[in-house]
Amino acid sequence: MARVPLPTRPLLPRRRVDLRRAVTSDFPLKATAILVAVIFWIVSVVNAAPTEVAREFGGRVPVERPEVPAGYVLQGQLGDVGVTLRGTEAALSNVVASDLHATLDLGAADLHRADPQDVPVRVPDPASAGVRVVEISPATVNVRIEPITSRSVAAQARFANDPPAGTFAGDPAITPSEVKVSGPASQVARIAALYATVRFGDAVTDLVQSVQPVAVDAAATTIEGLTVDPALVQVTVAVLPTATTRTVPVVPALRGSVANGYWITRVTVDPAVVTVRGETSVLSAVDQVGTGAIDVSGLTDGRTYQAGLLLPAEGTSLLKSVQATVTVTVAPLTGTRSFPVVAVQAANLGSSLSAEFDPPSVGVLLAGPLPALGAVTVLQVTAGVDAAGKGPGTYPVDVTVRVPASVTAQSVQPTRVMLTIRTRSG
Numbered sequence: 001m002a003r004v005p006l007p008t009r010p011l012l013p014r015r016r017v018d019l020r021r022a023v024t025s026d027f028p029l030k031a032t033a034i035l036v037a038v039i040f041w042i043v044s045v046v047n048a049a050p051t052e053v054a055r056e057f058g059g060r061v062p063v064e065r066p067e068v069p070a071g072y073v074l075q076g077q078l079g080d081v082g083v084t085l086r087g088t089e090a091a092l093s094n095v096v097a098s099d100l101h102a103t104l105d106l107g108a109a110d111l112h113r114a115d116p117q118d119v120p121v122r123v124p125d126p127a128s129a130g131v132r133v134v135e136i137s138p139a140t141v142n143v144r145i146e147p148i149t150s151r152s153v154a155a156q157a158r159f160a161n162d163p164p165a166g167t168f169a170g171d172p173a174i175t176p177s178e179v180k181v182s183g184p185a186s187q188v189a190r191i192a193a194l195y196a197t198v199r200f201g202d203a204v205t206d207l208v209q210s211v212q213p214v215a216v217d218a219a220a221t222t223i224e225g226l227t228v229d230p231a232l233v234q235v236t237v238a239v240l241p242t243a244t245t246r247t248v249p250v251v252p253a254l255r256g257s258v259a260n261g262y263w264i265t266r267v268t269v270d271p272a273v274v275t276v277r278g279e280t281s282v283l284s285a286v287d288q289v290g291t292g293a294i295d296v297s298g299l300t301d302g303r304t305y306q307a308g309l310l311l312p313a314e315g316t317s318l319l320k321s322v323q324a325t326v327t328v329t330v331a332p333l334t335g336t337r338s339f340p341v342v343a344v345q346a347a348n349l350g351s352s353l354s355a356e357f358d359p360p361s362v363g364v365l366l367a368g369p370l371p372a373l374g375a376v377t378v379l380q381v382t383a384g385v386d387a388a389g390k391g392p393g394t395y396p397v398d399v400t401v402r403v404p405a406s407v408t409a410q411s412v413q414p415t416r417v418m419l420t421i422r423t424r425s426g
Helices: 019-024 027-047 089-093 185-189 369-373
Strands: 052-056 061-064 071-075 080-088 100-105 116-120 132-137 140-159 166-167 173-175 178-184 191-200 206-211 215-216 228-230 233-237 239-241 246-256 263-272 273-277 289-295 305-306 325-334 333-349 352-359 361-369 382-386 395-397 401-403 408-413 416-423
Touching: 027 052, 052 071, 071 178, 071 233, 071 325, 080 089, 140 185, 178 185, 191 233, 191 361, 228 352, 239 395, 246 263, 246 325, 289 325, 325 333, 325 369, 361 369, 382 395
Parallel strands: 061 100, 140 191, 246 289, 333 382
Antiparallel strands: 052 080, 061 080, 071 140, 080 132, 100 116, 116 140, 140 178, 166 239, 173 233, 178 228, 191 215, 206 233, 246 273, 263 325, 289 305, 305 325, 333 361, 352 416, 361 408, 382 401, 395 416
């Protein structure tokens, strides 16, 4: 007979969970615990270090021109740079353009280099707390650091336009005539001219203007970055009617004769021409302006004279009052002088020997300045042959002539003689 299994009984009796009671049981204690946990979480979040980020500043920062050591100047365009900042979002949002200042770090530059060089750019951290500069782009700027030099340059007048119709411009006068130009050495070295440019008006009056002279290079291009001292020069130009002037040559008035045996090879006059002012009827007869008398008596070498200019006629005047510089160049006349009989002598002849010549003398023609030729004496002109190593016998030999250094032997006749050497008797 089969057994019927008994119903299985649970090992532990099931308990019913009362959620309402679980929540409300000891509720004040549980609420307090939750509140304390929330407070601790809030405090930890507040006190936690904020997250930093790196972000490029939203604008370009111009590079400011730094103070350069005394005696130097900075050449080149500095431009601007981009800046990357690091900090919290809140701190970065407070940074404005005025907080950032870029400049060159001249401490890293080589002041002895004349060529361009890359100089680092420095941007200090902004005043905003917690913000740092972490990157600068570009990190360097190419500039030239040069010593300042100066030189004196003569100012030249330049006319921007023509004078009024029927007139012409006289010689300009500039005060001061020279100015001091300072600036970078490479720029000063380029100066080819210094122009003071003036402009004529419509009125027929003399021009007087104060202008700033401008330096230009060989291509007539203005050179920037230079300082001129004084800054202004005064340019005075006479505006004259064309019908009442005439330009004529200056003729020097030489008096006396140069030393005997000399002649005047050249005479130069500065200025070579001058402008004479006067009535048309008077100027028509004026063809030159003479100088005061210049005495050249006894002159043996060149000399420079200062001579006044003489007015060519009554009622005339010189457009510009000047003195003439007259240079007289003198040179000796050249010629020849004959010495027809110059005895031939033997040199280096043995003591026991005697010499005879056929012919016994030669003719010598000297050339040179006449004063030097006149000073030569017969004893200063010698003719000789070299008998070294020769014994008794007859030899054809060349004649050697010696004369003073101030003249030359133009010809010797004959150039060879027969030398006969004999033994002395007794």
